[in-house]
Amino acid sequence: MASPWLGTLHRDFPFYHEPYNQPPAANLDRMLKAGIGKLTANVSPMSIWMAYVDWLVHVQCSPSKQQELLTEAARKIWRWNEYELEVAQDDPHAEQTSVVPLPQDKRFADPAWRRWPFNVISQGFLLTQQWWHRATTDVSGVSLHHEEVVNFMVRQILDMYSPSNFLLTNPVVLHETLQTGGRNLVAGMQNAMKDLEHTINDTHPQDRSSFKVGKNLAVTPGKVVFRNRLIELIRYQPTTETVHETPILFVPAWIMKYYILDLSPKNSLVKYLLDQGYTVFMISWKNPLASDRDMSLEDYRKLGVMDALEAVLEQTGASHINAVGYCLGGTLLSIAAAAMARHHDRRLASMTLFASQVDFKEPGELSLFIDESQITLLEAIMWDQGYLDTKQMAGAFQLLRSNDLIWSRRLNQYLLGRSEPENDLMAWNVDATRMPFRMHSEYLRKLFLDNELAEGGYCVDDQPVALTDIRAPIFLVGTLTDHVAPWRSTFKIHLLADTEVTFLLTTGGHNAGVVSPPGQPRRSYQVATSQHHDPYVDPDIWQARTPRQEGSWWPEWERWLRKHSGKHIAPPPFGKTLYDAPGKYVLQP
Numbered sequence: 001m002a003s004p005w006l007g008t009l010h011r012d013f014p015f016y017h018e019p020y021n022q023p024p025a026a027n028l029d030r031m032l033k034a035g036i037g038k039l040t041a042n043v044s045p046m047s048i049w050m051a052y053v054d055w056l057v058h059v060q061c062s063p064s065k066q067q068e069l070l071t072e073a074a075r076k077i078w079r080w081n082e083y084e085l086e087v088a089q090d091d092p093h094a095e096q097t098s099v100v101p102l103p104q105d106k107r108f109a110d111p112a113w114r115r116w117p118f119n120v121i122s123q124g125f126l127l128t129q130q131w132w133h134r135a136t137t138d139v140s141g142v143s144l145h146h147e148e149v150v151n152f153m154v155r156q157i158l159d160m161y162s163p164s165n166f167l168l169t170n171p172v173v174l175h176e177t178l179q180t181g182g183r184n185l186v187a188g189m190q191n192a193m194k195d196l197e198h199t200i201n202d203t204h205p206q207d208r209s210s211f212k213v214g215k216n217l218a219v220t221p222g223k224v225v226f227r228n229r230l231i232e233l234i235r236y237q238p239t240t241e242t243v244h245e246t247p248i249l250f251v252p253a254w255i256m257k258y259y260i261l262d263l264s265p266k267n268s269l270v271k272y273l274l275d276q277g278y279t280v281f282m283i284s285w286k287n288p289l290a291s292d293r294d295m296s297l298e299d300y301r302k303l304g305v306m307d308a309l310e311a312v313l314e315q316t317g318a319s320h321i322n323a324v325g326y327c328l329g330g331t332l333l334s335i336a337a338a339a340m341a342r343h344h345d346r347r348l349a350s351m352t353l354f355a356s357q358v359d360f361k362e363p364g365e366l367s368l369f370i371d372e373s374q375i376t377l378l379e380a381i382m383w384d385q386g387y388l389d390t391k392q393m394a395g396a397f398q399l400l401r402s403n404d405l406i407w408s409r410r411l412n413q414y415l416l417g418r419s420e421p422e423n424d425l426m427a428w429n430v431d432a433t434r435m436p437f438r439m440h441s442e443y444l445r446k447l448f449l450d451n452e453l454a455e456g457g458y459c460v461d462d463q464p465v466a467l468t469d470i471r472a473p474i475f476l477v478g479t480l481t482d483h484v485a486p487w488r489s490t491f492k493i494h495l496l497a498d499t500e501v502t503f504l505l506t507t508g509g510h511n512a513g514v515v516s517p518p519g520q521p522r523r524s525y526q527v528a529t530s531q532h533h534d535p536y537v538d539p540d541i542w543q544a545r546t547p548r549q550e551g552s553w554w555p556e557w558e559r560w561l562r563k564h565s566g567k568h569i570a571p572p573p574f575g576k577t578l579y580d581a582p583g584k585y586v587l588q589p
Helices: 004-012 024-039 047-062 063-088 093-097 116-134 144-160 171-180 181-202 256-263 270-276 297-316 328-342 364-369 372-385 388-401 402-415 426-431 437-449 539-545 554-562
Strands: 222-226 231-236 248-251 278-287 321-326 348-354 474-477 501-506 524-530 547-550
Touching: 047 063, 047 372, 063 116, 116 144, 144 364, 144 402, 171 181, 171 474, 181 348, 181 388, 181 402, 181 426, 222 278, 222 297, 222 328, 231 297, 248 297, 256 270, 270 554, 278 297, 278 547, 278 554, 297 321, 297 328, 297 437, 328 348, 348 554, 372 437, 474 554, 501 554, 524 539
Parallel strands: 248 278, 248 321, 321 348, 348 474, 474 501
Antiparallel strands: 222 231, 231 278, 501 524, 524 547
8 A cells, every 4th residue: 555655746746747647656766767867867777787797697608709808808918019019119010000990080190199109009099999899799699789788888988098088198188288388278177167167057058159040040031820839830931933832841850959951041951942942831849848748749740740731731822742851850750641641641742851760670879778778767857857858868969979079079178278169050959959758758669669660550540650651752861970860770761661762872970961052072972763663772782883973962852852843833922920930939948
């Protein structure tokens, strides 16, 4: 029997989640896990511990692996000593036998690292890094997920203790210190104190930036023409005398603000499309509060995609739209399109997905943070707060690229004393949004953990939806170095869609690969179309066979879009408008 105190907790605690009707004991579990999450940067120690035990026990039960690692350790120590002797004798052979860092590892790229003793130090670190990679992989019996978690955590520890992170073992920092008489360290201390002050005061990153929404970000003229409790719908002013009769509706990810698609005029995809003669609409998501904790993924479909679609058609008088989804917005658009197709709703003339996954079996390194233990911890944190905070999400993405987003930044700011450069994409990147408890829990469980959308288990109105029902042609953009939605994962749309699919693979990552206006250097892409009756082609074979084209992918997509946009007409008049773009939701901190 529950005690009277537990009954009071059940009824009166402000963060008790009534819709799920959890018993008081479950609330205590969640309180404990939420407290653990605050101490562990929202990473489940239980998940890490289970992975470590799985790895350790199987290593102990694998004498052959132990022998291999001992032999490998002896060989690397010998190789390091041999290299040290060659360097001491100025033997040019040493440079040829040295360990070369991975292409993405720029920590030891400066020529100063090739001088003694720093070359010896860096080689020792790289050899150690190689040994630990061998130690944490290919251990017979260890589950793949646990192997990836252990390998990832070891990488984090090694990255933390890299010689590039310390004054006395980094020749670049030592040189800068001698050249400036230590002024770089003073400036670095000032940078560190500023960051600490902003952390203590919980200052919004936009407050410290010279880039401001509505001033030099998201400045394409337009009007908010529709608003509900979840979205504002922005319609942009046309810039051409005639427009294509089929309008475009953008469904951006709600994990970030919409204006990555409307940054500065020079790299705004919205402005680019307006100048090509399109009528463009954009969903701007509300930044949820604790009071929005019960917002579901179905609410995002109905209040987001479907309400916006109805408003676009009403505003323009069109019978069809071209829908575009980015990242999570593309996943949601795919769900909405499948539900529409089930009911023979053919109002989508085409569907475009930017770096969006519909099959989550292989979601890349994000899967490191997705298992039952980790999701349970996140659910406890969200139950406590009503949402997942922006800082809590940012931590996971920073860990995935710790060299670039954590240690490289601290090296430049705290040891070299340099100010962090600013640009519009970086300003957007720190302007994150929160995730409502229920919606994010459903997203993680139904899509990431259970892969329901790809496997026919995701239900809309209590009936499963299938992507094979979609008949609208699909254009999908994958980015080559995407760590959020790996392009081989997005490529699986070919296995799940029974319609024409055009797949485009472009250089760059999840964000910079999408923001790719014409004229930028070192940009290229590959593109090919497959009909629904064409045989399946493996992504690696597709990449090898498909010719590479130089330049931005935007004109290529626009040429495809033009085929599905109808004739040219006079711009439809604006109906009811509420206020000027960028609206109010995007300004919510």
